[in-house]
Amino acid sequence: xxxxxxxxxxxxxxxxxxxxxxxxxxxxxxxxxxxxxxxxxxxxxxxxxxxxxxxxxxxxxxxxxxxxxxxxxxx
Amino acid sequence: xxxxxxxxxxxxxxxxxxxxxxxxxxxxxxxxxxxxxxxxxxxxxxxxxxxxxxxxxxxxxxxxxxxxxxxxxxxxxxxxxxxxxxxxxxxxxxxxxx
Numbered sequence: 536x537x538x539x540x541x542x543x544x545x546x547x548x549x550x551x552x553x554x555x556x557x558x559x560x561x562x563x564x565x566x567x568x569x570x571x572x573x574x575x576x577x578x579x580x581x582x583x584x585x586x587x588x589x590x591x592x593x594x595x596x597x598x599x600x601x602x603x604x605x606x607x608x609x610x
Numbered sequence: 611x612x613x614x615x616x617x618x619x620x621x622x623x624x625x626x627x628x629x630x631x632x633x634x635x636x637x638x639x640x641x642x643x644x645x646x647x648x649x650x651x652x653x654x655x656x657x658x659x660x661x662x663x664x665x666x667x668x669x670x671x672x673x674x675x676x677x678x679x680x681x682x683x684x685x686x687x688x689x690x691x692x693x694x695x696x697x698x699x700x701x702x703x704x705x706x707x708x
Contacts, residue, residue, distance in 0.1 A: 549611070
């Protein structure tokens with residue numbers, strides 16, 4: 536499956552599995568945008584819920600084609 | 611997924627879609643842009659701008675690329691297209707050879 540991670544004008548299509556955790560997604564984003572995992576925060580747009588690092592995508596109800604918003608901590 | 615394995619597709623309004631190269635290669639046109647010999651800007655930076663494709667259509671196209679890869683690997687699901695997008699989508703598909 537894939538999810539769409541959006542921030543300002545950019546959308547990242549990230550390939551993932553329901554068994555992966557939110558942290559795994561942040562790690563993949565780190566490879567793309569050079570922002571440390573600890574500075575990233577992911578929000579599931581449909582519910583407005585903040586995704587916790589330790590939980591799996593299945594537990595967080597993040598499905599195929601879901602839209603997730605990315606926010607970054609200011610350095 | 612490393613940065614070198616991705617391409618950035620930019621819509622008419624300047625919105626960017628970062629997708630895996632394998633997905634983008636579903637389009638024959640994009641494949642040719644990215645693999646043609648010689649040092650073209652598209653090949654080197656992995657960025658392609660589509661001044662004639664709107665953001666909604668380009669996002670739909672990216673979804674289609676991923677759907678296509680899944681379909682090819684045996685997971686057959688339906689691909690939903692909103693009726694109001696059909697005309698523009700067909701014009702884009704014609705241009706992109708998909």
